[in-house]
Amino acid sequence: MDPSSSSRARRRVHSLSEQLIPSSMTSSARRRQHFQDVRARESQMPPPSSSSLTTSSEARISTTHAIIERNDALFWKNKEKFTVAVLGAAGGIGQTLSLLLKQSPRIKALRLYDIAPITPGVAVDLSHINTESEVTGYAGPDQLRDALVGCDLVIIPAGIPRKPGMTRDDLFKINAGIVRDLTVGVAKYCPNAILNIISNPVNSTVPIAVEVLKKYNAFDPRKVLGVTKLDVVRAETFVYGLRKDELQRLRKSISDVTVPVIGGHAGETIIPLLSQMTPKLSKPFEGSELQNLTTRIQNAGTEVVDAKAGAGSATLSMALAAENMATSCLKGLAGESNVIECAYVSSNVIPELPFFASKVKLGVNGVEKVLGLGAMTLFEEQMVKNAIPELRASIEKGVAFAQSS
Ligand SMILES: NC(=O)c1ccc[n+]([C@@H]2O[C@H](COP(=O)([O-])OP(=O)(O)OC[C@H]3O[C@@H](n4cnc5c(N)ncnc54)[C@H](O)[C@@H]3O)[C@@H](O)[C@H]2O)c1
Numbered sequence: 001m002d003p004s005s006s007s008r009a010r011r012r013v014h015s016l017s018e019q020l021i022p023s024s025m026t027s028s029a030r031r032r033q034h035f036q037d038v039r040a041r042e043s044q045m046p047p048p049s050s051s052s053l054t055t056s057s058e059a060r061i062s063t064t065h066a067i068i069e070r071n072d073a074l075f076w077k078n079k080e081k082f083t084v085a086v087l088g089a090a091g092g093i094g095q096t097l098s099l100l101l102k103q104s105p106r107i108k109a110l111r112l113y114d115i116a117p118i119t120p121g122v123a124v125d126l127s128h129i130n131t132e133s134e135v136t137g138y139a140g141p142d143q144l145r146d147a148l149v150g151c152d153l154v155i156i157p158a159g160i161p162r163k164p165g166m167t168r169d170d171l172f173k174i175n176a177g178i179v180r181d182l183t184v185g186v187a188k189y190c191p192n193a194i195l196n197i198i199s200n201p202v203n204s205t206v207p208i209a210v211e212v213l214k215k216y217n218a219f220d221p222r223k224v225l226g227v228t229k230l231d232v233v234r235a236e237t238f239v240y241g242l243r244k245d246e247l248q249r250l251r252k253s254i255s256d257v258t259v260p261v262i263g264g265h266a267g268e269t270i271i272p273l274l275s276q277m278t279p280k281l282s283k284p285f286e287g288s289e290l291q292n293l294t295t296r297i298q299n300a301g302t303e304v305v306d307a308k309a310g311a312g313s314a315t316l317s318m319a320l321a322a323e324n325m326a327t328s329c330l331k332g333l334a335g336e337s338n339v340i341e342c343a344y345v346s347s348n349v350i351p352e353l354p355f356f357a358s359k360v361k362l363g364v365n366g367v368e369k370v371l372g373l374g375a376m377t378l379f380e381e382q383m384v385k386n387a388i389p390e391l392r393a394s395i396e397k398g399v400a401f402a403q404s405s
Contacts, residue, residue, distance in 0.1 A: 080334045081108035081133075084326065085151045085190075087182050088158025089137075090114035090122055092315030093198060093322065097157060100323035102126050102133060106330040113138040113147035114158070144182075148189035153329055155227075155322060156182055159199035161313040162305045168201040168266045169394070175199045176208055176401050183209040187216035194223045194329050194366045198322055202226040202265040203391060204398035206344055206355055211402030222366035225329070226344030228265045228357045230314065230321035234300045235259040235272045238293060243281055252279050261297070261342055262358045262373060262384070264394070269387040270298045275377045290379065332362030339363070340371070349373060350384070353391055 084101060088094045089112035098112055110133050112123045123137025138147040148154065159175035162168065179199050186195060191213075199205050206226040213219035240247060240254040247257065258278045263271035272294055274285045285293055296303075304314040324341075331339045344357040347370045359371040376384070 081106055082152040082330050082333060083107075083109040083111070083150050084153045084155065084330075085111040085113060085147050085193075087113045087147070087154060087156045087185075088178075088199070090116035090119045091157060092161070092312055093157040093318050095122055096316055096319035097155065097322050097326075098122065098126055098135075099129075100319055101326065102129050102135060103131055104133070104323075104327065104330070105131075106327065106334065107133045109133060109150075110135045111138065111147045111151065112136070113144060115140055141181075144185045145189050148185050148193075151190040151193045152333060153196065153326060154186050154190065154193045155196040155198065155326055157198040157318075157322065158182060161315075162200070162301070163310050163312075164306050166305075168301075169204070171200050172204055172397065172401075175201070175205060176398070177405070179205040179208050180212055180402060180405060183212040184216070187213050187218040191216070191218035192220075192223075194225070194333070196225050196227050196322065196325055196329065198227045198318065200265070201394060202228065202344055203269060203355075203394035204401070207395045207398035208402045210346065210355075211399055215402075220366070221346035222368070224346065225325070225360075225367065226265065226355070226357065227322055227325050228261060228270075228342055228344050229325045230318050231261040231265060231270050231272070231297065231300075232259060232342050233317060233321045233324070235261050235274075235297045238296055238300075239274070239277060239285075242285075242289070242293065246281055246283075247279070250279060260359055260374075262356070263387045264344060264355075264357055264391050266390070266394070267298055268383070269391050269394075271380065271383045271387060272297045273374070273376060273380055275380060276374055294383075328362055329366070332366065332368070333364055335364055343367070345370060350388065352388060353395065355395055356391070 084107050086094050086098050086101070089098050091114065094112070094114060098110065101107055101110055110126070112119055112126070112135065117139050119139040120137035123135045127135040138144065156179060159178045160171055162171060179197065183195070186193060195209060197205050197209055203226075206224060210219060210221075210224055213224065236254065236257045236259050239259055240257050247253075256279060260273045260276050261270060262273060263269045274290065274293065301314060304317075305312075325343070328339050328341045339362040340359055341362060342357055343360050344355060345360055345367050346354060347356040347358060349356050349358050349370060349372060358373060360367045361369040361371060373384070
């Protein structure tokens with residue numbers, strides 16, 4: 001599916017309805033008033049007689065009704081708002097992500113949790129922003145329960161980031177325990193919440209979270225997602241950079257570019273499916289250009305780690321990617337249709353791997369459907385084969401850690 005086409009359709013319907021609504025109220029009050037007026041008028045109208053209506057006026061009325069029905073549905077659907085917690089909210093990703101989430105009309109309560117004492121201060125700072133969600137801060141394990149009770153979505157960016165020369169797996173020693181302990185909190189205090197795990201190594205932290213949830217009888221495979229969206233964001237950015245001229249000739253902007261990225265979230269397990277990118281281009285990526293682009297997408301995290309020279313890894317682009325992912329999860333929860341993202345989830349797409357990143361369809365319970373891999377080139381198939389041993393080892397390491405602790 002093309003998520004942008006549904007939002008374009010929504011914008012079109014919205015602007016049509018705006019033309020029908022008086023302008024002296026806030027937009028939601030205007031919309032509500034309009035629906036009430038239309039219903040009141042409808043209830044007073046005599047039933048239409050075929051002789052008094054021309055075919056074109058019938059068509060006009062039925063089109064107007066269709067628009068009103070669709071607007072009504074969107075209005076009430078969009079009224080559903082959610083409670084979201086960010087665990088690790090005082091960090092580089094956590095603070096920026098919280099700032100982005102504060103601007104979401106889908107969130108009624110934003111809970112910021114971290115072990116850092118500054119966290120309640122970060123929440124006070126954000127709470128002065130003039131959007132409707134309420135922000136509260138929680139610092140330290142004694143307050144984890146209050147941060148989590150009633151949450152619909154929990155996002156975990158807690159943990160240490162990479163320094164130059166480190167692999168994501170080097171973070172395992174510290175981040176494994178952090179993700180384990182925070183997931184215990186989720187299992188106890190909001191077992192029905194959807195979990196978005198950002199903390200690295202994602203290829204292992206997701207299996208850790210799943211094992212913890214199993215221990216507490218709180219595991220639902222639809223609700224645990226490793227956030228690999230940054231790989232997609234990077235792939236789309238780099239592809240646009242290389243094919244800007246043709247895309248501009250096609251009148252496509254960077255936001256029209258889609259590139260699925262599958263596998264996992266470390267080095268060669270990051271597998272961009274460039275053959276499946278949209279829009280289709282006259283000259284596909286091949287040869288050394290394909291190899292260089294693939295390598296750049298796989299090493300983009302290291303590009304940032306090296307450029308920050310010891311002061312951390314990607315935070316700003318990661319926060320944006322996490323916000324995109326969270327928004328898609330909330331759209332799914334709200335019952336919106338055709339919400340597709342790439343994420344690292346429980347999967348049988350590759351029979352020998354219990355977890356794999358692929359396109360998933362999001363719905364009211366989280367992952368509604370794990371989508372297949374689609375037609376791949378030989379180059380892409382080979383990348384999948386090459387990634388299997390590393391993914392298997394990372395998964396086994398995570399599972400063993402969680403089972404032994
Ligand atoms: N999935 C991805 O694509 C991706 C991309 C970039 C970074 N990351 C990962 O995200 C994580 C965070 O990165 P960052 O740059 O924000 O790091 P950071 O050091 O800036 O922030 C981490 C925060 O976690 C907090 N924290 C530590 N232990 C905690 C605990 N037990 N409970 C709650 N909070 C705790 C710290 O106090 C800190 O505020 C790292 O593991 C990093 O590797 C993932």
